[in-house]
Amino acid sequence: xxxxxxxxxxxxxxxxxxxxxxxxxxxxxxxxxxxxxxxxxxxxxxxxxxxxxxxxxxxxxxxxxxxxxxxxxxxxxxxxxxxxxxxxxxxxxxxxxxxxxxxxxxxxxxxxxxxxxxxxxxxxxxxxxxxxxxxxxxxxxxxxxxxxxxxxxxxxxxxxxxxxxxxxxxxxxxxxxxxxxxxxxxxxxxxxxxxxxxxxxxxxxxx
Ligand SMILES: [Zn+2]
Numbered sequence: 001x002x003x004x005x006x007x008x009x010x011x012x013x014x015x016x017x018x019x020x021x022x023x024x025x026x027x028x029x030x031x032x033x034x035x036x037x038x039x040x041x042x043x044x045x046x047x048x049x050x051x052x053x054x055x056x057x058x059x060x061x062x063x064x065x066x067x068x069x070x071x072x073x074x075x076x077x078x079x080x081x082x083x084x085x086x087x088x089x090x091x092x093x094x095x096x097x098x099x100x101x102x103x104x105x106x107x108x109x110x111x112x113x114x115x116x117x118x119x120x121x122x123x124x125x126x127x128x129x130x131x132x133x134x135x136x137x138x139x140x141x142x143x144x145x146x147x148x149x150x151x152x153x154x155x156x157x158x159x160x161x162x163x164x165x166x167x168x169x170x171x172x173x174x175x176x177x178x179x180x181x182x183x184x185x186x187x188x189x190x191x192x193x194x195x196x197x198x199x200x201x202x203x204x205x206x207x
């Protein structure tokens with residue numbers, strides 16, 4: 001699906017209320033592509049804040065998140081601090097009854113979901129030293145060094161089947177576009193978050 005010509009929210013600033021701006025930038029980056037019909041669903045990992053920001057921050061963010069979800073007309077299911085969010089309650093039920101997998105719910109391209117599964121199976125079967133994420137970041141690092149990376153790829157959170165996966169490029173460019181037009185702070189945050197992941201990888205797995 002990705003970007004629709006006439007988004008339901010086009011032309012309206014649905015984000016102009018104070019609780020939205022109190023919401024963590026990473027959460028805003030998760031929610032905007034769903035609200036703007038670029039992705040089917042999002043997974044907000046609120047539980048991570050317990051470790052990174054403490055339980056008080058977590059409980060405050062939980063209040064803002066649930067308020068914003070209701071106000072923006074999104075449906076959600078929560079399990080141990082993992083929020084699965086969508087405009088479609090049917091899709092949420094399909095996820096919960098395992099009719100669809102998480103990757104599909106999150107709108108990841110099928111080629112990337114299949115490649116990730118295959119790579120995980122090979123990793124487990126052959127006892128390889130490096131898992132799919134490590135192999136992916138290695139490719140990403142090489143492309144950054146060569147200056148051949150499409151920077152729109154820093155606007156996503158999935159492991160791509162290939163760095164030039166066209167479906168991923170369309171998806172990430174759409175995410176970049178809606179974030180930059182609807183919530184520029186969240187756009188910068190997501191890009192920085194992904195750059196930081198790459199720096200962390202580089203530190204952990206130096207050449
Ligand atoms: Zn792909």
